Amino acid sequence: MESYTRPLSDAYASLLQTSLRTKNPYTGKLVHAQIIKSGLHLSVFLMNNLINCYAKSGFISDAHHVFDEMPNRNTSSWNTVLSAYARQGRMDDAYRVFEEMPEPDSVSWTSMIAGFNQMGCVETAIKMFLEMISCRVFPTQFTITSVLASCATIEGLEIGRKVHSFVVKLGLNSYVSVANSLLTMYAKSGDRVTAKVVFDRMKLKSISSWNAMISLHMQSGRPDLALAQFDQMSERDVVSWNSMIAGYNQRGYDLEALNIFSRMLKETSLKPDNFTLASVLSACANLEELNLGKQIHAHVVRTEFNTSGPVGNALISMYSKSGGVKFARWILDHSVTSNLNVIAFTSLLDGYIKLGDMNSARQIFDALRTHDVVSWTAMIVGYVQNGSNDEAIRLFRSMIREGTKPNSYTLAAILSVSSSLASLNHGEQIHAKSVRLGEASSVSVSNALISMYAKSGSICGSKRVFNSVQWNKDTVSWTSMVIALAQHGLGEEALELFEKMLEFGIKPDHITYVGVLSACIHVGYVDQGRSYYKLMKDVHGIEPTPSHYACMIDLFGRAGLLQEAQDFIEKMPIEPDVFVWGSLLASCRVHKNVELAKIAAERLLLIEPDNSGAYSALANTYSACGKWEEAAKIRKSMKDKQVKKEQGFSWVQIKSEVHVFGVEDALHPQRDAIYQVIAKIWKEIKKMGFVPNTESVLHDLDEEVKEQILRHHSEKLAIAFGLLNTPENTTLRIMKNLRVCDDCHSAIKFISKLVGREIIVRDATRFHHFRSGLCSCRDYW
Helix, strand or coil, X not given: CHHHHHHHHHHHHHHHHHHHHCCCHHHHHHHHHHHHHHCCCCCHHHHHHHHHXXXXXCCHHHHHHHHHHCCCCCHHHHHHHHHXXXXXXXXXXXXHHHHHCCCCCHHHHHHHHHHHHHCCCHHHHHHHHHHHHHCXXXXXXXXXXXHHHHHHHCCCHHHHHHHXXXXXXXXXXXXXXXXXXXXXXXXXXXXXXXXXXXXXXXXXXCHXXXXXXXXXXXXXXXXXXXXXXXXXXXXXXXXXXXXXXXXXXXXXXXXXXXXHHHHHHHHCCCCCCHHHHHHHHHHHHHHCCHHHHHHHHHHHHHCCCCCCCHHHHHHHHHHHHCCCHHHHHHHHHCCCHHHCCHHHHHHHHHHHHHHCCHHHHHHHHHHCCCCCHHHHHHHHHHHHHCCCHHHHHHHHHXXXXXXXXXXXXXXXXXXXXXXXXXXXXXXXXXXXXXXXXCCCCCHHHHHHHHHHHHHCCCHHHHHHHHHHCCCCCCHHHHHHHHHHHHHCCXXXXXXXXXXXXXXXXXXXXXXXXXXXXXXXXXXXXXXXXXXXXXXHHHCCCCCCCHHHHHHHHHHHHHCCCHHHHHHHHHHCCXXXXXXXXXXXXXXXXXXXXXXXXXXXXXXXXXXXXXXXXXXXXXXXXXXXXCCHHHHHHHHHHHHHCCCCCCCCEEEEEECCEEEEEECCCCCCCCHHHHHHHHHHHHHHHHHCCCCCCHHHCCCCCCHHHHHHHHHCCHHHHHHHHHHHHCCCCCCEEEEECCCCCHHHHHHHHHHHHHHCCCEEEECCCCEEEEECCEECCCCCC
C-alpha cells in the first residue's frame, strides 16, 4: 500500500506546485478534493504542501482550515501557516500561531521577525530577535538579514554591532546576503569606516555589495569615490546606474547625472526604470534643459512607459521648471491625479508664478486635496513676488486658520509684505507669531525681521533683532543691518558695523558693498567711499555692478564733485544705465549745473524715452536756475510726447488702515479738520522762525500761491492727519513715494519741535528721523 500511495502523494504535491507556478488557485482545490477521495488527507507531507498552496494563492482561511483538521502536525505545518499570516501582514494572527507552537524553530522566529520588519514594526522585530537568542535558538542567514534591515531602518548602530558579533560567532559572514546586509546597516547608520572594512573583507562581492558602497559614498558627499567604485565594477545592474544618477542629482551634480545616463544608454542594453527616468528628469528640471527633457519624454512615450506615478510627477516638475508650463498642465489634465504628488503640483504652481499667471497658479493650488506647508508657502511667495500683498496676507491667514504651521520661509515671505507696506503693527504681529513657533532665531526669519523693522521706520527694532542673533549671523544678516543703518542716516554706525563684520571674518558680497557705499553717500564720506570701492575690487575681488557705479556717481554728485562724477562715467567699462545718468541728473539739479544736466537727461532719454523723471529733473534744474522759459519748453515737450509725470503721494497707517494723501488732497473724509490743523501749524512754525522755501515750487507763480502749494504738500497733510488721530507723544511714521522736498524737510523739523513728537519720514531714498527740531540726516540728503 505504501509503495502505491507514495508515488501518488508525489504526483499530487507536484500538481500543487504546478498550481502555484501557473497561478491557477482553483487547481489546488481540485487536487484537495482528489486527496480526500484517495484517503491521503492523513499525509503530513501532502497536507503541508496543500497548506502552502492555499496560503500562497491567497486562500489563507482555507489553509488554516486544513491545518486545524490535521490530526498530526510537524513544525513545518506550523511554520507554513505562521509565515502565511506574516506575509500578509496579519501579525496578530501570526503571533497567536507562534504562541501555540510546541517548539518554535529558527524558521518560526525568522518568519515573525521578517513579518514585523515588513510591517514597519522594526523595534518589535529587534525585540523578537533578542528573545530568540535568549531562548538559545540559533539564527540563520535569513534571520540575520531581516534583523539587520530593522537596525538599518532605525539607524540602530549599537544593536547592529551586537548582531554583527553573532554573525562572526556563528560563521555567517561568508554569506554574501549577510555581508551585504551588514554593509547596508553600517552605511545607513553613518559608520562609513566599518562599512568600508566589511566591504574590503568580503571574499565574494555581489552587484548589491558594490551598489551599497556607491550609495554610501554618495550619501557621504563623496561622488568622486562613488564614481571610482562604479568604474571598478565588472558587471552592473540598473540599480548601479540609478545609484550614480540619483546620487549626482540629489547632490546638485545634475550635468554629471545626465552624463552617466548617456553612458547607460550607450554602454548597456539595460532599460531605464521609474527611478532612472525620475532622476534624469529632475536633473533636466534643475538645469532647465527643456529640449533634453522633451527627448526623454519622447522616449517615455515610445516605450509606452507608465506615467501615472513617479515619472509623471517628474515630467510635470521638469516642464514646469523649464518653461514648458503648458505641457506640464496637459500632462496633469491627462493623468490619474490620485497618483500625482504635492511636489509635481507645487512645481506647476511655481511655473505659473514665474510667468505671473496667478489665476492659473491659484487654480492649481485650490485643486490640491491637501495643502502642506510647502504648497502654502509657494502660493504666498508667488503673491508677494507679483505684488499682490493683500492676497498674500489673506492666504497666510487662511493657512493659520486651517491649522498648518508656517515654517521659516513662510514667515520670511509674509514679513516681506510688512516691509513693502511699511506696516510696523503687522510686522510685530508676525514677529510674535515666529517667536511662538520657535522660528524667530532662524537665519531667514531674523534677516527678514531686520529688514521689516528698518523699512517700517524702527531702526531700534532692527538692532534688537540683529543683536539677539548670537551664533548664526550670515552675510545677509550683516548686510541687512548695514543697509538698514545707512537708510536711516546712521552712516558712521553702518561703517563701524561693516568693519566689525570684516573682523569676524564674514565675507561681504556685492550687496553688502551697495550698503557700505550708500552709508558713505548719506553722510558725505567721499574719501571713505573711494577707499571702500577700491577694497571691494582689489581685496574682495568683487566686480562692480551698475548699482555700485550709480552709488559712486551719487557720492561724487551730492558732494558737488560733478566733474569727477562725469570723469568716472567716462571711465566705466560698461555702458552707463538709467540709474547712473539719473544719479548725475539729480546732483545737477541740486547744484544747478544746467549744461551737465542737459547731457545727463539726453543720455538717459536715449535709453528710456518715456522716463518722466528725466524730463522733470531737467525742467526743475532750469526752474531752480530761474530759466522759466526753458523749463516750460521741457514740460511742453513732456506733454506733447504724452509722458506722464509720476505723482507724489504720502501715506500713514492708523489702526491697521492706510490713509493716502496727494498734493492739495480734497478727497479725505477729514479734509476740513486736516486743513485747519496744517494752517494752525503753519502759523506757529513761522513764529518759531520757519521761512517757507518757495524756491521748492519750481513754477513761475506768485509767492503767496507758492506758499499755499507748499503748505498742502502730501507729507504735511499726512502729518496733520496723524496728529489728529494718534495719542500725544507717540511717534508718527510717514511714507512717501518720492524724495522729500527742501521745504517739507525744513518744516517737519520745526513741527517735530512744536508738537514734541518724533516724526519718521521714509522717502524714495532713505529715512529721516525728525526729533526736537533736528533731522538724523543732518541736512545732508
